[in-house]
Amino acid sequence: MTTGYVYDPIFLEHDLRGHPENQQRLRQILSVLERHCMLERLAHVQAIPITQERLERVHEPQYIEQVQRVAQRGGGHLDMDTYVRPASYDAALMAAGGLVEATRAVLDGELDNAFALVRPPGHHALRVRGMGFCLFNNVALAARYALAEHGLDRVLIVDFDVHHGNGTQDEFEDDPAVMYISTHQYPYYPGTGHWNEAGRGDGKGSIINVPLGGGVGDEGFARILQEIIVPAAWRFQPELILVSAGYDAHWDDPLAYMQLSIGGYAAIAQALRDLAEELCDGRLVFTLEGGYHLEALAYSVLNTFGVLLDGEAWKLSDPLGPSPRQERSVTEIIERVRQTHGLTHG
Numbered sequence: 233m234t235t236g237y238v239y240d241p242i243f244l245e246h247d248l249r250g251h252p253e254n255q256q257r258l259r260q261i262l263s264v265l266e267r268h269c270m271l272e273r274l275a276h277v278q279a280i281p282i283t284q285e286r287l288e289r290v291h292e293p294q295y296i297e298q299v300q301r302v303a304q305r306g307g308g309h310l311d312m313d314t315y316v317r318p319a320s321y322d323a324a325l326m327a328a329g330g331l332v333e334a335t336r337a338v339l340d341g342e343l344d345n346a347f348a349l350v351r352p353p354g355h356h357a358l359r360v361r362g363m364g365f366c367l368f369n370n371v372a373l374a375a376r377y378a379l380a381e382h383g384l385d386r387v388l389i390v391d392f393d394v395h396h397g398n399g400t401q402d403e404f405e406d407d408p409a410v411m412y413i414s415t416h417q418y419p420y421y422p423g424t425g426h427w428n429e430a431g432r433g434d435g436k437g438s439i440i441n442v443p444l445g446g447g448v449g450d451e452g453f454a455r456i457l458q459e460i461i462v463p464a465a466w467r468f469q470p471e472l473i474l475v476s477a478g479y480d481a482h483w484d485d486p487l488a489y490m491q492l493s494i495g496g497y498a499a500i501a502q503a504l505r506d507l508a509e510e511l512c513d514g515r516l517v518f519t520l521e522g523g524y525h526l527e528a529l530a531y532s533v534l535n536t537f538g539v540l541l542d543g544e545a546w547k548l549s550d551p552l553g554p555s556p557r558q559e560r561s562v563t564e565i566i567e568r569v570r571q572t573h574g575l576t577h578g
């Protein structure tokens with residue numbers, strides 16, 4: 233297998249001391265990947281800034297100019313959570329462009345799969361507004377690129393960040409070409425992602441929300457994969473799978489209350505890898521969203537790369553172990569979502 237990774241030092245320049253979404257996240261990931269001799273097994277994908285034309289498929293020109301202006305003036309905040317530093321505009325262009333480039337390389341057959349280690353993250357960013365630490369919606373931009381420039385008809389986005397990707401849902405809720413499936417803590421930031429938000433108009437049924445109470449862990453996520461995500465993906469028949477990979481559902485993450493372990497994240501990666509092989513020639517591209525416990529984040533990314541490269545043969549490396557708490561049951565929400573989306577038969 234040839235697995236690619238995107239990284240550029242400009243991602244470190246988008247940084248605010250004391251903010252959970254800071255440069256230490258990527259530094260820690262790189263350090264663990266290096267220590268475990270993972271980088272030398274991967275193909276480096278050179279990021280290039282996203283073009284204006286591609287960026288405007290998802291964001292309005294006046295919003296793009298606003299981000300640029302705030303950065304040029306020395307930085308500021310788009311909302312209470314979302315900071316802009318002098319380098320943030322260029323970093324955000326590079327993050328989106330890096331994911332687009334990884335997607336291009338996978339679609340052109342240069343890579344089997346890839347993981348874009350980019351910052352700032354993207355899944356909360358709306359057409360006209362950044363929010364939730366996100367400036368431009370990287371995964372939405374990559375999906376639009378694949379549809380517009382590679383002639384794809386169906387792209388699946390799976391989002392397992394602990395927060396609902398409201399920006400991604402907003403972009404595609406009336407578009408049948410993109411299926412968006414999100415697991416997230418609910419009710420929680422940003423407030424969207426109820427199971428009855430299922431798309432509208434031509435896109436009805438192509439948004440699948442799996443809102444979860446706190447306390448869902450490895451067993452619950454394994455069931456959600458097999459009982460919701462796999463059958464929905466088989467019905468949709470994607471030509472590419474993009475993944476909004478957030479690691480803030482780890483049991484020790486400071487921002488949320490879920491109970492996934494590093495092993496649970498590896499199992500998710502394995503299930504998505506299997507799905508991509510069965511449905512779309514293995515075409516699978518991860519992009520980094522959240523994850524704020526540095527060790528949990530870095531080791532989850534390490535194991536995800538291991539699974540992308542080696543599949544079942546990868547040997548798990550987990551210094552934190554399983555959650556010490558008991559898991560919450562997902563039976564009720566699985567039934568609710570399966571009924572909403574007609575997944576109850578077959």
Ligand SMILES: [Zn+2]
Nearest residue numbers: 393394395522
């Ligand atoms: Zn998150």
